[in-house]
Amino acid sequence: MINVLSELAQHVADGLHRTPRALSSMYFYDDAGSRLFQQIMELPEYYPTRAESAIFRAHGAAIAAALRPPVGESYALVELGAGDGAKTKLLLRELLRTGPSFTYAPVDISAGAMTGLVAALHHELPALNVAPVVEDYATALRQLRDWPGSKAVLFLGSNIGNFGAAERLDFLRQLAAPLAPADRLLIGFDLHKDPRRIRAAYDDAQGITAAFNLNLLTRLNRELGADFDLAHWQHYTDYNPLDGAVRSYLVSTRAQQVxxxxxxxxxxxxxxxxxxxxxxxxxxxxxxxxIAAEAGLRVVTYFTDAAGDFADVVLAAQEE
Known part of the structure; x- marks a missing residue:
């Protein structure tokens, strides 16, 4: 009889008893996974980071203006999945330059990633008020309901694309629920483009994305006492332009027991x-x-890079 399971253990038990079997990408981001993802973002094949950075460089002032509360009051800038904050720093500099005062609250599940981000921010942006939150998204979203004053919530990169349709709708509704009329969301959306470019971004020539996927098994070995032999597993990914989905898998290369x-x-x-x-x-x-309308949100404005690869979309609660 299994006693009380950790959240990860319960997820693995549920996922490996499904047909087909599945594990969530939310568990990729232990400290090692976070470091690997930082490497992925620098790969030549991985265009989303460059595209979004280009948006922030070209449209930083307009984005900052769209996020600030209209009456000049202080506010909180909450970022879900902050990572190393490289792109966000472009926006933070613009917000610091133009005022009013705000508190930056980066949220990340990785304590190691958060420690590095806070140290870098104290060094590079000493005037910035930082209130780090080491939590998962679900916990952070619950806390948003009690956050005082105006807020702008960032969900950058292409993270929104990791949710299936039902999960995405539920997540966006959770984001919409605590929003006052003046509050804003900024969400990054990866756009349709050449299918070959998309697939390459998730199966790079150096094998960093493969290592990122396989690191999930290393985490299960460490935290749950599993005995996955990584020599007999491989990374596979494919892109279906009909439904716009990249799907990634871990493949057992032989019959085996774990x-x-x-x-x-x-x-x-x-x-x-x-x-x-x-x-x-x-x-x-x-x-x-x-998608926004179904979640009780409206598009205020959006910004794309010059090639149209990526969009950062400013959203607000629907007007009653």
Whole structure:
């Protein structure tokens, strides 16, 4: 009989008993996974980071103006999944330059990533008031309801694409629920483009994305006492332009058994059986407007890079 399970253990138990088996990409981001993702963002194939940085450089002043409360009051800038904050620093500098005063509250599940970010911000932007939050998204969203005063919430990168349709709608509704009329969201959406470019961004030539995916098994070995042999697993990804989804998998390259001590259970994997680990959806601008409306949000404005690869969309609660 299994006693009280950790959140991760319960998720793995549920995911490995499904058909087909699946694990959530939210568990990619332990400290090692966060470091690997920083490397991914610098890869030549991984265009989203460069595209969004270009948006912030070209439109920083306009984005800052769209996020600030209209009456000049102090406010909180809350960023979900802050990572190393490289892109956000472009916006933070603009907000510091133009006022009014604000508090930056980066949220990240990785304590290591947060420690590095806070240290870098204290060094590079000493005037910035930082209130770090080491939590998962669900906890941070609950806390948003009690956040005093005006707020702007950032969800950058292409993270919104990691949710399936139902999960995405639920997540956006959770974001919309605590918003006052003057509050704003800024969400990054990766847009449709050449399917070959999209696929390459998730299967790079250096194998960093593969290491990122496989690191999930390393985490399960460490935290749950599993005995995944990484030599017999590989990363696979594909892109379907019909539904706009990149899907990533871990593939068992032989018939094998894996013991997970925390679950007191052994799992049998067939040769070439896959475990689904991540979706990354791509969008069109009309889709984004429709998705926002379903969640109780409206598009205030949006900004794209010159090539039209990516959009940062400013959203607000629907007017009653």
């Amino acid at each position: 013991r997970i001590t925390a679950l007191e259970e052994t799992f049998d994997f067939a040769a070439w059986e896959v475990v689904h680990t991540e979706n990354s959806y791509k969008f069109t601008l009309p889709q984004i407007k429709k």
